[in-house]
Amino acid sequence: MPNGNGNTLSLDRQANFHAAVLKALPRDIDSEIALGWERNGDAPTKVLRNALCLPASQALDENKILHRLYVDKVITIPACDGTQTLAQAKEAFLSYLDPDFKNWDLDKVGKATEESAVQVHEMVKDATFAQMFGSLGANLNKLCLTQHQIKTFCEKHRDKLRADGYGTFFPFKENEHFFVVRVFVDSGGLDARVDRFKDDDVWDAGHALRVVVPQLGTQ
Template identity: 35%
Template sequence: MPKLAYPRRFSRKNVLITKGGTAMSKEKHGTASSLKEGQLAEFVGAGTKALILISAKLGPRLTHIWANNGKAMEHAFLSVFASPPPGFLKRITDKPLILDSTDGSEILPDADVFARILCDLDIGEAGAATEATPVHVYEIVNDATFKQMFGSLNADVEKVCLTQAQIKGFIKKHHQWLRRYDCSTLFLFKSHGKFFVAQVCISSSGKLALDAYWLENLHLWDAECCHRLVAPQLN
């Protein structure tokens, strides 16, 4: 058998030889071992059975949503089976920003700060009065859904909600912290007993636009855009 010529940056102990004779770094790829006969079939069989049980519990609406979001489903599977990611968010405020107290009466669809309102969801419910509230701003550092983002701050997502009046207050008082140039700043809030995410964008012309989504929306938000998220300071 001819000797393999190893690149200088590899030592023999850090090189893995594949069946085709290709040298790969163990440090980069890990020690590879092919699946034993029947392992793939066993895994797929168990996974299929689990998915059937899961779909029965999800019900028709959520099952349909997942079925049409293959990338999000793949991401969800890998987040369970692979090593956990280092996190979805990075805090970018050293000290909390303070929101002024509100009477809770203002709602986002009536806010005078937006040039465009794209939302067609029923979010027109006023909130409770609030005292001065410290908040922090985060940037997304790994692709994530809304539930992954806000859930990474607290499993009880109600604790990371703001009222619609507080969101408007943040936009007016801390405008400089909003993500610019068609990227997004996200806020979690509650209306009519359901959770929504407000998406605020600033165009290159400086005009603000508002959209809103269900918290359950399965879209994966791209970390490369460095979208931002605002949430109350947690004790």
């Protein structure tokens, strides 16, 4: 079996590779699906070749959900005392302010924060909230901004928000539960809506939706 350099794998390497592929196969393949593959001749070979002959780094890159924007820029949110909540931010969100910020008991002041660096990502693959934020590889608590920080980002960095009627997502935590603020840029101003993090809606990467989280280091 040739490797990525055109050389043939040794028998030992082949055995290890085969074992790794078998271990990675889904365990929920039913008998009907298995029989279909068995009867399809060269089809399994073609599928496996397309999947396995990519360099591992390229295969992983194709599975990315988020792509970081503004990599060469430092984007910061000024220090916030935590007293401003989204439920009370009508002056910042003139187009629409979701009543669920109050209905869900989210109108609570937060902790004070120092000037903080953040990073902006763009969705490149369809995903739920759990999948998109989970793809960043950090504890969800560390991905959250305060409500005051979210409001301030929208005011100070409006040019970094997704335009054309599509959303920018900000995770936050309140009452020991996680939520996601979706902010839109409308002709009448900004529009802020809130969803529960556990919602399993799949968001369309074709809209190039954006995500803002605290600076996590080199990505």
